[in-house]
Amino acid sequence: MNPVGHVRALVATWRGRFILAFIVVQLLLPLTYYLVRRDPHDERFAWRMFSPMRMAQCTPQISVDKQPVQLMATFHEAWVEMVGRGRFSVVEAMAAKLCAQNPGKRVEVSLDCTYLDRTPAHFGGQDMCTHPRL
Amino acid sequence: MAKKSKHGRGKQRRQAARDERVAVEKVIATSPQVPAEEPAFWFGFDVSWAKLVLGRFVLFLLLAIDSLLNFSHAPRYGAGDFNVAQLPLLDGLAPTRPSYAIGQLACAYLFALIACGAATRIALPIVAAIYGWLYFGSHLDSYQHHYLMWLILVLSCFVPWQKPADAVPATRIRSWALRLILVQLGILYLWAAISKINPAWVDGRTLSQQVVGSMKSLITSTVGFKIASVMVILVELTLAFTVWIKRTWWIAAPLGLLLHIGIVMTGLEIGLFAWLMIGMYIFVVPDRIWGWLAERSPLPTLRGFLGVVADWFAGAAGWILWVIAGALGLILALVARYDHAGAVGLVLIAALIGLTIYDRKHVARIALAHLVAFTLWTIVDRATTTAPDYYRFWGGSSRRLGDTKTAEYAYRKMTEVAPNEGAGHFQLGRLLLARDASDEGLTELHRAEELEPLKARAYVAEAKWLLQHGRRDEAIAKVREGTIVEPTDSEARSLLDSLVGGTK
Numbered sequence: 019m020n021p022v023g024h025v026r027a028l029v030a031t032w033r034g035r036f037i038l039a040f041i042v043v044q045l046l047l048p049l050t051y052y053l054v055r056r057d058p059h060d061e062r063f064a065w066r067m068f069s070p071m072r073m074a075q076c077t078p079q080i081s082v083d084k085q086p087v088q089l090m091a092t093f094h095e096a097w098v099e100m101v102g103r104g105r106f107s108v109v110e111a112m113a114a115k116l117c118a119q120n121p122g123k124r125v126e127v128s129l130d131c132t133y134l135d136r137t138p139a140h141f142g143g144q145d146m147c148t149h150p151r152l
Numbered sequence: 153m154a155k156k157s158k159h160g161r162g163k164q165r166r167q168a169a170r171d172e173r174v175a176v177e178k179v180i181a182t183s184p185q186v187p188a189e190e191p192a193f194w195f196g197f198d199v200s201w202a203k204l205v206l207g208r209f210v211l212f213l214l215l216a217i218d219s220l221l222n223f224s225h226a227p228r229y230g231a232g233d234f235n236v237a238q239l240p241l242l243d244g245l246a247p248t249r250p251s252y253a254i255g256q257l258a259c260a261y262l263f264a265l266i267a268c269g270a271a272t273r274i275a276l277p278i279v280a281a282i283y284g285w286l287y288f289g290s291h292l293d294s295y296q297h298h299y300l301m302w303l304i305l306v307l308s309c310f311v312p313w314q315k316p317a318d319a320v321p322a323t324r325i326r327s328w329a330l331r332l333i334l335v336q337l338g339i340l341y342l343w344a345a346i347s348k349i350n351p352a353w354v355d356g357r358t359l360s361q362q363v364v365g366s367m368k369s370l371i372t373s374t375v376g377f378k379i380a381s382v383m384v385i386l387v388e389l390t391l392a393f394t395v396w397i398k399r400t401w402w403i404a405a406p407l408g409l410l411l412h413i414g415i416v417m418t419g420l421e422i423g424l425f426a427w428l429m430i431g432m433y434i435f436v437v438p439d440r441i442w443g444w445l446a447e448r449s450p451l452p453t454l455r456g457f458l459g460v461v462a463d464w465f466a467g468a469a470g471w472i473l474w475v476i477a478g479a480l481g482l483i484l485a486l487v488a489r490y491d492h493a494g495a496v497g498l499v500l501i502a503a504l505i506g507l508t509i510y511d512r513k514h515v516a517r518i519a520l521a522h523l524v525a526f527t528l529w530t531i532v533d534r535a536t537t538t539a540p541d542y543y544r545f546w547g548g549s550s551r552r553l554g555d556t557k558t559a560e561y562a563y564r565k566m567t568e569v570a571p572n573e574g575a576g577h578f579q580l581g582r583l584l585l586a587r588d589a590s591d592e593g594l595t596e597l598h599r600a601e602e603l604e605p606l607k608a609r610a611y612v613a614e615a616k617w618l619l620q621h622g623r624r625d626e627a628i629a630k631v632r633e634g635t636i637v638e639p640t641d642s643e644a645r646s647l648l649d650s651l652v653g654g655t656k
Binding site: 031033063065067090100105115 | 238
């Protein structure tokens with residue numbers, strides 16, 4: 019059966035439509051990492067097991083009105099480890115929690131990351147309560 | 153008379169084995185009977201029953217064990233009232249410590265049921281939903297393999313895992329979903345290879361920093377990391393195009409098995425993932441190999457025997473087995489060391505009743521699977537440190553987050569489930585001393601000193617307490633004992649030096 023006939027036959031049944039949708043999603047979803055994802059450290063759904071990015075090491079510094087926050091005493095160590103890998107969404111959620119706990123105060127987050135395959139990068143530095151994204 | 157009966161049973165088993173062999177030949181000659189719907193690539197894809205049943209048993213048994221091993225991760229869920237869901241819509245439904253723990257126990261139970269071929273049509277969608285909730289509900293444990301396993305579970309809902317009537321090892325079973333699972337593996341390998349087309353991977357730096365253990369020395373002393381890294385890309389690209397095509401399984405099976413056995417040897421902390429992938433390759437190893445193995449002695453005789461045994465439990469005996477399995481399951485749940493195990497065991501009795509109503513034709517099979525599930529709970533509980541680890545992690549995170557009351561409770565539970573582990577007594581002792589429960593605290597530290605004969609930490613903790621209470625000489629004697637049992641402990645050494653220096 020030629021490819022067009024193959025797809026037409028698939029579209030004709032619910033099982034075929036499911037198969038098509040599943041394959042299209044699975045082929046395209048990892049592309050989002052390369053094309054649209056703003057956080058290079060977030061490799062979820064992209065099948066980037068053991069990639070060089072996995073070796074990224076980030077040092078976070080979070081402060082509330084210039085007073086450093088002890089991350090291990092504030093968040094579970096598993097989350098702190100994730101911040102050490104630079105996961106933006108986790109860092110931003112931590113900042114959001116600190117903003118909610120300290121209304122009117124300045125919550126600053128900075129993330130310094132080193133990589134195997136690129137030059138070191140610095141993220142953040144602004145007041146996360148007014149600009150909540152890194 | 154008894155001898156005659158024994159001979160009679162032997163004859164029965166031999167006859168059953170003969171009957172099966174005849175049936176195999178018949179099936180090989182005639183199956184598949186119905187022409188496949190188009191496109192045959194999907195709807196005509198079939199595998200032998202031998203392969204399907206072996207794959208089902210191994211894959212879901214591994215998943216059951218994996219769930220039980222994940223149980224100790226529960227304390228990180230909801231700790232410090234913080235969570236980031238992978239899907240924002242799940243933020244309000246994020247798993248917490250108890251719900252994660254209960255979810256993993258339920259998953260382990262359902263996986264064991266599926267492994268045994270019991271109520272797969274209802275158990276699979278339920279377990280896929282629980283697994284998906286646990287995975288997508290939090291970034292914690294958001295590893296790619298959990299995502300892959302969830303996808304496989306969703307697709308498995310459409311695989312006919314239960315034994316068709318009169319099926320024999322060679323019976324062909326059609327499954328488009330199984331083909332899709334293999335295509336999914338192909339997509340995974342393709343993207344994994346693409347992600348490695350990067351100078352930091354190709355020159356061997358990434359691999360050399362990730363691999364530890366025996367595999368590291370093997371690679372260093374043979375091809376080196378640069379060549380090994382390029383080989384990994386080539387293997388993944390080859391698997392991307394061969395793992396889902398029957399004609400190329402003879403290439404994919406050895407390559408894939410070698411790749412994943414290699415990953416097992418790397419020492420990476422990825423749980424049972426590499427083993428799960430090895431289990432997946434049961435579906436890639438060519439059917440004729442499983443068919444050949446299924447006909448080797450004593451398997452045909454064993455199958456015949458099991459068929460006879462199954463017949464014994466077809467009627468009222470099945471219900472007797474059901475009652476026994478229910479009671480034994482509850483006892484095993486009550487003696488399990490997992491938090492909430494008793495309550496989950498009671499709920500699963502209700503699940504047993506529900507599943508039996510759903511599938512009354514297979515009462516004995518469901519009962520047996522129920523018993524297998526709880527036996528697996530017990531084996532993993534008693535053979536690993538999962539249950540004490542759960543309390544240790546809970547106590548540790550609560551202590552660090554400033555919730556000393558919860559930490560004390562968790563460490564107390566730890567000393568109950570693992571009375572011979574020094575860590576629980578040491579941590580509990582420290583917490584008790586910190587809140588001036590001195591007698592009990594010292595008793596716990598003394599117990600830790602007994603159980604950890606080569607560790608100085610309990611001696612140091614006791615010495616510090618003695619010092620705080622003005623008992624300097626006793627503190628010096630205690631910390632000196634600490635330096636004797638663990639001469640390399642820097643804290644004990646510096647405390648002793650500071651005390652002795654102060655005396656001088």
